Amino acid sequence: MKQEVETTDQSKNIKDSPKKENKFMKFVWKHKYYAGLILVIFIISLWSFIKISLLKKDFNKQKQEITSTYELRLDSLNSERLLLTAKTFSWAIRSELLRDNQEQINQFFNEFIKNPDIIKLQLINPETFVIEISTDKKDEGETNMSYKFINEQVIKKDSTDFLIITPITGLNKKIGVFVMQFKN
Numbered sequence: 001m002k003q004e005v006e007t008t009d010q011s012k013n014i015k016d017s018p019k020k021e022n023k024f025m026k027f028v029w030k031h032k033y034y035a036g037l038i039l040v041i042f043i044i045s046l047w048s049f050i051k052i053s054l055l056k057k058d059f060n061k062q063k064q065e066i067t068s069t070y071e072l073r074l075d076s077l078n079s080e081r082l083l084l085t086a087k088t089f090s091w092a093i094r095s096e097l098l099r100d101n102q103e104q105i106n107q108f109f110n111e112f113i114k115n116p117d118i119i120k121l122q123l124i125n126p127e128t129f130v131i132e133i134s135t136d137k138k139d140e141g142e143t144n145m146s147y148k149f150i151n152e153q154v155i156k157k158d159s160t161d162f163l164i165i166t167p168i169t170g171l172n173k174k175i176g177v178f179v180m181q182f183k184n
Contacts, residue, residue, distance in 0.1 A: 079155060079162075082182060086164040087153060090178045093123065094168045097175050102133060109135050117183050119161055124177040126167070132176075147177045160184055 028035045089112065096104045109121045113135040123133040124144055131139045147165050151174075156163045161184050168176040 082164060082180070083153060083155065086166050086178065086180050089180070090166040090168050093176065093178055094170070097168065098170060106133055109133060118180065119183060120179075120181040122179040122181075124179065126174040126177055147179065150177065157184065 089108070092108060093105055096102070096108070105123060109123075112118060113121060120139075121133075121135045122131050122139060122144075124130070124147060125132050129143050129145050129148060131142050131144055134140050147167075150165050150167055153164065153166045156165065162182055164180045164182070166178045166180075167174050168178055
């Protein structure tokens with residue numbers, strides 16, 4: 001008797017589950033217009049979420065490209081400005097060197113070093129390659145052969161700072177080498 005009860009319970013469970021599915025399918029078929037609309041809304045929502053995520057990725061990529069381009073152009077403009085500043089400053093040094101007025105050059109250096117981006121200024125004798133004037137007084141009197149063959153304005157960049165080396169010429173010969181060291 002117990003076996004019969006158990007088998008009838010199992011058969012009821014098996015019979016009930018298809019009825020439940022049938023009820024759900026009957027409901028869906030009965031309201032297929034609304035079910036179709038719900039399915040369309042779900043598909044459109046899924047598509048819009050995918051599209052929005054793709055647009056966000058594209059936006060971030062474009063933003064990064066624009067930022068890097070802007071930084072590159074800004075660095076280029078900054079280096080051009082520094083080159084022009086060094087060239088103009090070398091003309092002032094040239095006029096004082098021709099007058100043999102090193103005290104005035106030292107005053108120029110002391111005022112110019114107040115700029116927070118400038119690390120060091122040096123004036124090197126082109127014949128002996130001795131640093132004659134420097135904002136770092138420990139460097140004065142030392143020999144620096146690094147700029148022996150520089151005949152035009154040059155920029156040397158490091159990871160932390162960069163140098164602008166400007167030869168200063170007199171009427172017929174080189175009378176000095178001006179070195180500006182900037183923070184990068």
